[in-house]
Amino acid sequence: MSLLKVNNLGKSFGGVKAVDGISFELKAGELLALIGPNGAGKSTTFNMVNGQLRADQGSIVFDGQELVGRKPRAIWRMGVGRTFQIAETFASLTVVENVQMALLSHDGRLFSMWRRASDHKRDEALALLEQVGMRAQADRPCSELAYGDVKRVELAIAMANSPKLLLMDEPTAGMAPKERNALMALTKQLVIDRGMAVLFTEHSMDVVFAYADRMIVLARGRLIAQGKPLEIRDHPKVQEVYFGSGKTFEKIAEKAAALHVGAAA
Template sequence: MALLEVRGLVKRFGGNTAVDDIGFDLHEGELLALIGPNGAGKSTTFNMVGGQLPATRGSVKLQGTELLGMPSRKIARLGVGRSFQIAATFPSLTVLENVQTALIAHRRKVYSFWRSARDLYVQEARALLQQVGMSEQATRPCKELAYGDVKRVELAMSLAGSPRLLLMDEPTAGMAPAERNALVGLVKKLVRERNMAVLFTEHSMDVVFAYADRVIVLARGQLIAQGSVEEVRRHPKVQEVYFGTGRSFQDANKETLP
């Protein structure tokens, strides 16, 4: 049984159909990329799965539990984590305090003036920072970090709820190529270690083809292809959507070589 089952997902805005009858599965231990050109319906699909946007019709089930209609906070309690295009950290707090804040929120801990929040979940926060390679910068304010390191802190925060499913919206946006590969390589390592599933949107085809286990492709609100990286890379409809007729991802890669 798949961890996540999406069936017949539809979203209409007035007379415009932004997503039209999309369905796919996502399994534990799998990194699934959701790609497509601008206006394909990626963000709309992504936000319906995460509960930020209501669906017009369809079904999104997490191990048999229907998520459509649930508020996003309740979906998070079921084991669904989320990261965003723009890193959602607290710049004035230290790296450690950011992760502690996420742990406090996920565990719904109420603390009093007699016990500082700084005393809560210190070891758990340090363990998460160790996993994302940020333990040595635990005492630095987030505002002092390079953007790639901020994204690592956000990743640690998204792991605070021990998610079974992690939704990552454009995780490498604004990052240099080396930073992109380092971050998604780390995510793939965590997917294997934690046996969780990740659904991510991404514009960098280099990242998608290097790290995704499977790929689903949208165009004009419809699912036009899904399968392994090689199956999608060679799919004529995908090549047409991205490049028009007569070109391929292989041709585009050759053109970028010195």
């Protein structure tokens, strides 16, 4: 049974159809990559699922409930987490305090000067940091962290509402190859351990081919292909959109296989 069902989704800006009647589904325990060249409609689709944009047509059903018309915060409370292309943390707070703030928000409690976040669910926050490999740095200010570690903290924050669905917008943007591999291997393990679903956009095609269970491909607002990585790799329309004629994903797929070897080592 699908956790997320998107049907005939559409969004226009003026006379331009940014997303034109796309449909796809996502199951629990699955990583689904949303890819396409610049201007394909990826960000618009992503932001409609998250509630930042309202669809002009179609439906987005999550766990049996319609998301169209709901605000991002309401969608978050329903069990949809999100990370952003540029990691968003409170630089002046410690690592553990950042996660505690997310737990406060999930519980509907307000932070105040006379009730410190450090008094709230520290053990639960530390457990989340343990899952992303940041427990040892819990009391460091986020301002002192390397960028790859900030991304891990953001992932812990996104897990604070125990999401059934995690939306990841360009999760490896700005990261070195080794950091990209480590973050996506961690995400894959969380999907397995928690049985949640992940929808992610990504420009690093080696990451996509290495970690996605399935892929959906957009071009000019329309869905042109969907399937497993090997199916997408050999899809002539996808190759044409990305490369024109005469080139394929073969070398990228080989690099993706090498990433898996490195993650398993």
